[in-house]
Amino acid sequence: MSEMPPNLPPFMQNSAGAPPPMDGGGGGFAQSMGAFGALLKIQQNISERFPLSKVPWNETRKFLKALTIDAIKASSLYQFHIKFFNEMGLGSMQLISYAPMHYIFAVPNNPVCNCYPALNNQKVCVATTDALYRFFKENLELDCSVEEIECIKNGDEVCKFKVDLQPISAYQVMLDEHDKMILSGLRPPVDDTELMDRVKSLTIYKLLDNGKLSEIGGAYMQFANTMKVEEKTFDPPWKKAEELASIAASHNTFGSAFGEMTKKVQGEPSTDSVAKPASVSEENSKLQEEAKSSDSFAELMAKMKKS
């Protein structure tokens, strides 16, 4: 381990012995740190909020069984996802294309692109790609692959991300006991309308073919019967926000609503207790100011945490 910090690296030393500006463009280290710092802020939001935002399977099931873009957009999970990504500084994401287990999301005016001022003619949104992967994999328990297929930095109008779910993982989350009964040739205790809806979903997902178990369905059931996975039940991360909104709507005065809201949130640590981060653009100027008086990112991060 090094005990003493070395002198400035050679690239920072000019012939007169004083370090030149870090970015060589007159803006100094602070400006360079602004772009890097904005990305760092996004990553901090992700690190802090992702572990607190796990979604129960019963909500993911509704999302997976929504079979049109409009139905998906109406689902609580989709609305949470879009709001959540926006709050983290990843821009205003929206679903623009859908096929079962395949989704394409677009982000107009993607703020992540602004974090790479020196890069052009290439796709740069690794942070969004990773965040989508982590959201589906860690928060929804859906294995997937994610790829950025278009990027503003590459000359495209918007950034687009393709998410492909791994079928075995999607089936594991999507199929409840009633679906498994249908696949096993049994009638579940549901009415005819619900039965027809379930058969339709299972057919679209290739598990049934003309009302009978498909080859894929048969292979999946062979797998599922061997690999029992227990479903965990818990409240979705947006539940408290919805309860608070409902309290606000049902009270005539701010005082009475506030009193009941206080009761609701007191002593209950939750995802909503994490402060909503300011937008990246607002953070940028603040970060640059702080960066001017910081020697390293460790120091800058310590300041950011305090604030």
Place this chain on the structure above:
Amino acid sequence: MSQEQGIAKVDLSYIFKAVMMGSSLYSDNWEEGVMYLTNMNLWFSEGQNWLTLPLGNITMVGRDVSDSIRMKAQRSVGTTHVLIIDYLQSSSVVEGATAPAIALLAGNEAVVHTLKSYLQPMCGTPPKKQSLSDIDKKLLYMLSTGINDMQKLAFFVGADSETLTASFKNLREQNLCDTSGAVTDEGRRQLQEVM
């Protein structure tokens, strides 16, 4: 890009030249110091000197970090957040030739992810979209249930045939399954561990 311009300075732990055998790490000489990211190089402080890693020599950023490496980093430097950078260095054996090497960076989760997000586009290395080790596990599960039809396996695992073939090769090389896809005793033991 004729002039070297600084982009970031971070405090990290790192191994500039890590020695790996398979997915295990055999180096444990973590340095704690400063790293500069510029538009041309990574600069690592080493004692009173500096080591540089030209961005042009980087061949991959952010490949999968095995659990054993994470555990080793946790014990040595107190974090499981590790970034692996593959690069080419001058060969010490043949003049003018290059040899593959890897650097490991460990630190705060947000810093490590930010570096990855920055370096991947800068170095032109495509982000890894899906973890091969996850595919290996899924494939091993499927094989253990007796499904060995490649078309069905490819559909379930959601991987193209090239990726699936690579995963199957991995499993065979680790003696987790045989050439017919039958899971070995070692494969069953590992499945029980991960489940």
